[in-house]
Amino acid sequence: MPYNITMKKINLANYNKADLIDFFTDLGEKPFRGTQILKWIHQQRVTDFAAMTNLSAALREKLPHSAEIIFPEIVKEQVSQDGTRKFLFQLQDGNQVETVYIPEPDRGTLCVSSQVGCALGCKFCATATLGFTRNLTVAEIVGQLWRLKSKLLITNVVLMGMGEPLLNFDNVVAAMDLMLDDNAYGLSKYRVTLSTSGIVPKMQLLREVSEVSLAVSLHAPNDELRNKIMPVNKKYPLQELMTACKYYFKDPRRMVTFEYVMLAGVNDSKEQARQLVKLLQGVRCKINLLRFNSFPGCNWQSSSEEVLDAFRQILLKAGINTITRKTRGSDIAAACGQLAGEKGKS
Ligand code: SF4
Known part of the structure; x- marks a missing residue:
């Protein structure tokens, strides 16, 4: 039977470094991805995964399906x-x-x-x-x-x-x-x-x-x-x-x-x-x-x-x-x- 599930995305702006490392490890990625994304978010002020050029193309494509970066x-x-x-x-x-x-x-x-x-x-x-x-x-x-x-x-x-x-x-x-x-x-x-x-x-x-x-x-x-x-x-x-x-x-x-x-x-x-x-x-x-x-x-x-x-x-x-x-x-x-x-x- 067809059904729709709207999955709530995880706001990565809620995560400190330890949380981000855990998040990427759970995704099967290397822990250093956590530090990379931490820098993108808080130092470069980038919220669009597509612009995070040192992440792999596959990861950049995958992230928006489950995660987002939102500040007030x-x-x-x-x-x-x-x-x-x-x-x-x-x-x-x-x-x-x-x-x-x-x-x-x-x-x-x-x-x-x-x-x-x-x-x-x-x-x-x-x-x-x-x-x-x-x-x-x-x-x-x-x-x-x-x-x-x-x-x-x-x-x-x-x-x-x-x-x-x-x-x-x-x-x-x-x-x-x-x-x-x-x-x-x-x-x-x-x-x-x-x-x-x-x-x-x-x-x-x-x-x-x-x-x-x-x-x-x-x-x-x-x-x-x-x-x-x-x-x-x-x-x-x-x-x-x-x-x-x-x-x-x-x-x-x-x-x-x-x-x-x-x-x-x-x-x-x-x-x-x-x-x-x-x-x-x-x-x-x-x-x-x-x-x-x-x-x-x-x-x-x-x-x-x-x-x-x-x-x-x-x-x-x-x-x-x-x-x-x-x-x-x-x-x-x-x-x-x-x-x-x-x-x-x-
Ligand atoms: S009532 Fe005001 S001063 Fe007292 S703890 Fe809350 S915010 Fe601080």
């Missing part, structure tokens, strides 16, 4: 007065995510999303208002870099956009493998940073499988306050988080970066700065103090410059390397905590 599309770009750019990516199922590019004189940082929305509900974050829709695939995560690498100077990548990367662990790790792979993007482990709200068991797993840099969204010096502004703290309280941070890097010279957003009258008092000093005792770290960027529906304000400076001085006096970060891209809602997309889903 950019559907909108906004440029801030300070040069920060925000890109809206359209995913195949109609969902959308945002990516931010921050140019500086000596570097260009791409802030990449890992989920559509986020389930964690941090009170200072616009993404939280979307709720959680789904995890991004490897192609959707690394695709943000793939699309923009040809038009921007990208020296650093931070997984600090929409979503909690450690709750999309396998796809994020595979995407970071590609970022670090010399046959793909070749970024150094010091220039790829994963930022987490503190999913402790996943941090312990990550240190075993990836050498990327680590940032932790801290934002409060005690459990009582952190429970209120970051509900994830009820599951992984500060003591557990600090222990995970203390032992995170195997190389004792590497440091965890803590992000601390300065909320007027909430977490910015001198007493809270002293609590923070105590909390961080014994953790090799630096702190980024961030000015708060408001978003519709949020009543909090950023701390004043005086309060921010007094807070910083207490940390510095205690010997903690503390940087006050400039706000970038707030006029196009591209600053930290402002990413909410045009809409959660089209």
